[in-house]
Amino acid sequence: MNKGGYSKYIRPLLYGIDLLMVCFLAYFFLTKSVLDISFIILFWLVLSFLISIYAIYRFTKIVKIISLFFRQTVLLALLVFTYYYISGRFIPKTNIINFFVALLIVITSWRVFLFVFFQRYRIITGSNNVYVVIVGLNHSTRKLASFFDNSPEYGYQFKGFFDNQDESDIIGTIEDSYNFIIENKIDEVYCSTKELTNEQIKELTEFCERNMKVIKFVADDKELFSKNLELDYYNLTPILSLSKIPLDDPIKDLIKRTFDIVFSVSVIIFLLSWLIPVIALLIKIESRGPVFFKQYRYGADFNLFLCYKFRSMTANKESDKVQASKNDARVTRIGKFIRRTSLDELPQFFNVLYGEMSVVGPRPLLMSHTDDYKDKINKFMVRHNVKPGITGLAQTSGYRGNIANDSDMLNRVRYDIFYVENWSLILDINIILQTIVNIFKGEDKAY
Template identity: 40%
Template sequence: MISAFDRTLKLGVSLSVIDWLTFNIVFLLSYYLSWFPFLNWEGNFLTYFITSNIAYIIALQFVTISLHHRWAQPAKVLSNTSRTSLIFIVLYTSFLGMFSDVRIPDAVSSLFLAAIIFVATSVERLVLRTYIIHRRTSGRDSVKTIILGTGSMSQKVADVMTNDWNGYNLLGYFSRLGDQAIVNSTTGEAIPRLGDKDDIIDYLERNHVDELYISEVPAGTVSFKELMQICDKNMIRAYYVPSTVYGEFRKAKVKEFGNIYVLSQYDEPLRDVRNRIEKRLFDIFVSLLFLCTIFPFVLIIVYIVSKITMPGPLFFKQKRTGYDGRDFWCYKFRSMKVNKDSDTVQAVKNDPRVTKWGALMRHTNIDELPQFINVLKGDMSLVGPRPHMLAHTDYYSELISDYMIRHYVKPGITGWAQTHGERGETKTVEDMRRRVEKDIWYIEHWSFWLDIQIMIKTVTDAIHGDDKAY
């Protein structure tokens, strides 16, 4: 009999093949229907075809499709599709540049090609996801599971398993008599209690179970070692749910350390080299595109108005705390009168140092645009915790224990905290504490799709204006 793991693995491979076929269908259609007139197809088709396939296959290796994962939500599917399209177009245009007889598409054409691939692949993946959900809600491709122990973490595990489309068949749980019951959060019905903890060995030997989730270490007549041996013997995959450390370890992450495994206090997606490369490629692509197209026009306008309205230099640079606690020069359009307090005193509402033109730039975030130079240099990212003055870092790091955690990633032009109300003057330590909490949330939950959402929210806020931008 094929195991649940093998079925999932087979499904994942099948989805990769379907992805590849969809890509080639779109590419061939673009050739026959001439969707991309900017490409010099004649005499170069084979080069384009081979190069595009190599680039796409490499892009798929960087990004897990995750469509077959039982917890894959539509946003996750779209996020990974965006990442695949981005990495593909960067690799594709880079590879084409190696051939002197091939004209590299301009930036707008490259974005158009990536958009077509993104739309086609997104539709394909979402249709397949609907098919997978149908299979799982009808009982096929389901994983038979049981839970050992009760409590809040066992309930959270059950909440995932009782969602039909996730494809789990929760048979029940084992616990001490009188322990808190586990319920189906969707229907409100009680999950079957299969017996006392000591009964679990006999149950595993007599029934087919795919996975065991352990939230409490066995006690009494059953030892943990014996339980693991029974699981191995019956090919049951066991997972430990570390409820005792969850509160202190937030989103605890298992990490290989030599020949042992340890739990890290924070889950940091950007510790993954592939994620860092992906984020950096996106930073370079967007910052270079912006600096070569829009920024020159903004620069001319800001220069003219600034020279008319206030004396002094056009740019303002200040040392801020960046990645890994290192200092860097942060660039902005100058919005204040030249003053000696700029390195220690933050801007406040109706700040007399801010000029009328400076207030408008701050209200629309125009003053932050030179930081695209910081992004291209690698000091900053498009999205991340906002960099603070050195004086503020010294002050708040003594008052807020996890303040320095925000420097685990590069600072950003915009961030999760700024798009969720934490902007402007920090009047109290509590104000800064809330901002730090949101910064850490971003670090633990980073995804390419989250960055895109934050950037879109930043643009819409800039268009409507932000009352806290002063």
């Protein structure tokens, strides 16, 4: 899924260009030292994370973009002053001021140019569009529709109103909107909190989460059901959005991906390089068949990928549908050991390196389980907003192994959603440490 209408590669590329500008200007105005430039880059990244300067969207106003980058460059200049003062090395203050002024002009101009370029690009090419519908008809939503229709530079394609009123410009009832959203591949749903009951809002929200559609709310003075909301303005129309998950922030996502690469490469080099031949030999001695077991699972954005494991069972036709149970006759002797110690999961570090998985995240379920529960458990699909993990919060909290009933899955999904909505690098590290402890302790449900 292409969130926000942009290619997933554009934002990281733009951030890389920003860093190159910072490096070049630091080299030209301040220092030739690689260490100093590395610290300046670190300052830039930390400030970017704290100020959220990359939280720029198609509806963001240019004045806000200028304000964000002004704050960023001022604080960076202060940090550079402090860095040289603490290090005891002399550097002319005029050099730092020149660096600050040049950076402010160059990077702000670049970002404003880019913002305007994308606006022109949408108008000229008619691409990079976000398809939207509005559920609920009133004065505020008519103004919003007018904004969509009369502002092609923002790239919104308005497809119509849905409401239970009898009006000529309504294309269907609220109930009709569900099929329309799916069949017409709508990206964003705008919901009037004035026209819909709390129950209707709740049902529409759950539908959008289940089908991975963005839902936003046209605000008024009506009390909303309990949710974390963010307020934006499209011209003068206030719009409420469900607060974004942490890993929607590209800086946080980059931090997690960097950690994944470093951790997975370390495991592959220092552990799997010698452990794979040992386990492979033991598997081959005991039973015929391949060393590795490959199985399709749903990953981030509900994309399929091949998940790798050491083979722990004799070859059978039920592996895609039936999980291993206690005293399962299909599990080999070496299979029991590597499953109990979670060694069978180690080949998934290659999935992490390929970018299909993360070290920590919601565990990828059997496709049959996903198909069974995605419409049965509210917010189930939220777990697919991030990459699946080798280990996860649900697993370290006692919910691993066979899913015997609906409550097992419900509890697992609750922990998965908590992780998705509350991610932090510290949480990842805590889960990894707890996983290591569990490997040495062994787990009763690991069979």
